[in-house]
Amino acid sequence: MRNIAHTYYPQSGRLVILGAGESGVGAAILGKDKGFDVFVSDMGVIADSYQAQLEEEGIVFESGQHTEELILNAAIVVKSPGIPERAPLIKKLRSLNIPVISEIEFAAQYTDAKLICITGSNGKSTTTMLTYYMLQKAGINVGLAGNIGKSFALQVARSPFDTYVLEISSFMLDDMYHFRADIAVILNITADHLDRYEYKMENYVNSKFRMIQNQRAEDYFIYCVDDEETVKALPRFQIQAQQLPMSQLQVLTVGAYVDENNNLKINIPNRDEFEMNIEELSLQGKHNVYNNMASGLIAKVQELRNQSMKESMGSYVNISHRLEHVALIGGVNYINDSKATNVNSVWYALESFSPNIVLLLGGVDKGNDYEMLRDLVRQKVKAIICIGKDTSRIHDAFEDEVDVIVNSSSMEDAVNMASHLASKGDTVLLSPACASFDWFKNYEERGDKFKEAVMAL
Incomplete structure (x- = not known):
């Protein structure tokens, strides 16, 4: 259990899940498998498919309400990222010193897998999917989770992988404390969801930078030096991990950049150099060059062969609803x-x-x-x-x-x-x-x- 020492959270007792979507139901099943007394509560109507899953597992749940006496007796609470910190129920749980954490934080306790974690205001779905595609094509036993795909907790419980590519939103990061990313990626930071952050950009930036908390010297941090908010924030954080910057505006000795001939170049110490013309990338447009850089840096850290990387970066088809x-x-x-x-x-x-x-x-x-x-x-x-x-x-x-x-x-x-x-x-x-x-x-x-x-x- 590499990520979160047992001492941080109760390992038995009453586990309350707030929100019965993909992540909530996955966390409930993992909790059940680990011996918790699990109760699921959703203020909205639980989808039929999720209700059927909970019933099949014999997990007690309520729909359309939060019954406080069934929630405030929890040893630990896993909440949906959509529930804001200012919600009265969350405030009550905090006042009682009951740990309230995300599904990702909860599930990370129970896996020794390598965790590749991608966040950013834009491009994170594309980068996550491209990275997953590249690693899968290279024969790595890899799972896809977070904001995308099947619940991370459910995969850890029932179909574990050696490596996970996780798309992580700021809302998830807000409820992550002891989680550790082997590879953390912050693609970019631009104003979004500021209503959740007291309309203060600094609060939102701090949330994104939770991605690198708990990283060690053997871990990696990938970020964009062309992104104003990221660069402005860097001096505020003690970065333990090895830094891999990326840029389309400057030549970098370590990291990823585009040269004068429009070649995407990737240099990481102790790895052979990677080079590919940006016109050969299947995803076109400036923003997609950054997405390819981030995925390429991850692939290099994972020691993928250049030929395998080129084939994947040249053949990947974008996700639905994104360009x-x-x-x-x-x-x-x-x-x-x-x-x-x-x-x-x-x-x-x-x-x-x-x-x-x-x-x-x-x-x-x-x-x-x-x-x-x-x-x-x-x-x-x-x-x-x-x-x-x-x-x-x-x-x-x-x-x-x-x-x-x-x-x-x-x-x-x-x-x-x-x-x-x-x-x-x-x-x-x-x-x-x-x-x-x-x-x-x-x-x-x-x-x-x-x-x-x-x-x-």
């Missing part, structure tokens, strides 16, 4: 970037395409500052079609920057409008900058509806 090519219809390119739920993700998307973009923007606004998009919108966007309920701030931000800005009544309506506004050679881009919960269940449903509407043209 996903849907169709070319009448010479117009349709791109589904529904996973872009913040302004910075949209910046990356706009940066990836040539001018004459018809942009589908909007949804539940999380207090977005659209200022950083203004120049790119002016240079590249010919029309904006607003989707969802929060459209006034989009109009205010971009009315002077584009010739056409209109509201739509549905995704089908938005796609039809876009098809009439776009000409041959243009790109219709769904990259909303907002959450999806007004018109859709989640960003996946939003992206699927976009793809359906495109295919119906």
Whole structure:
């Protein structure tokens, strides 16, 4: 049990799980297998599939409520990342000195596997999936978990791997204390979810840097020296791990960089140099060069062969809803970037395409500052079609920057409008900058509806 010494958390007694999604149900099953008295509580309605799983395991649960007398007697609590620290129930648990931790923290106690942990405001899903793909192709016994894939706890309990690639959000990191990453990656840090961090950027940055807590001299820390917030924060932290920076703006003796001939180069002490032209990467665009650098550095640390790395970096197909090519219809390119739920993700998307973009923007606004998009919108966007309920701030931000800005009544309506506004050679881009919960269940449903509407043209 390499990550968390037994002394930190109770190893028996009552385990309460708050939230019965993928991570909660996985933690409940692991807890049951380790001999805890497990109780699962969810304020919302538990999905049928998860209810069936809990029933099959004989785990007691409640749905649609939190019964305090069944929760406040816990020895340890594992909570869903979605429950904020300010929730009254969490405050009560804290006041009683009951440990409240994340599923990742809980499960890490019970595995000796190598943990590769990736965070960042943008690009973490792509980098996590690419890394997983590369390691799997190289024959490593690797699992995929965290914000993506099957629950880490469930895999540790029932189908363990030698190595895990974990996509970690700041919300997860907030409830991680003694966990240790063998390889920690911070891709970038831009304003996101600030409502959870008292609207203070420093609090959000500190949350991301929890990724490197507990690292040792034999571990690795991968980060981007082109990222302003990351570089600004570095002096505040004592970094024990070996540092592997990456840059597209400067030549680095150790780490990853792009040379004057557009070759991605990776240099790590005691490993042979890696080189690949960025035009050969299957994922194109500046942001994807960073994602490839991070995955490439991980692969090198894991001593993958250069040929294996090149094959993977040249053949990987991106995840759904992240700059996903849907169709070319009448010479117009349709791109589904529904996973872009913040302004910075949209910046990356706009940066990836040539001018004459018809942009589908909007949804539940999380207090977005659209200022950083203004120049790119002016240079590249010919029309904006607003989707969802929060459209006034989009109009205010971009009315002077584009010739056409209109509201739509549905995704089908938005796609039809876009098809009439776009000409041959243009790109219709769904990259909303907002959450999806007004018109859709989640960003996946939003992206699927976009793809359906495109295919119906």
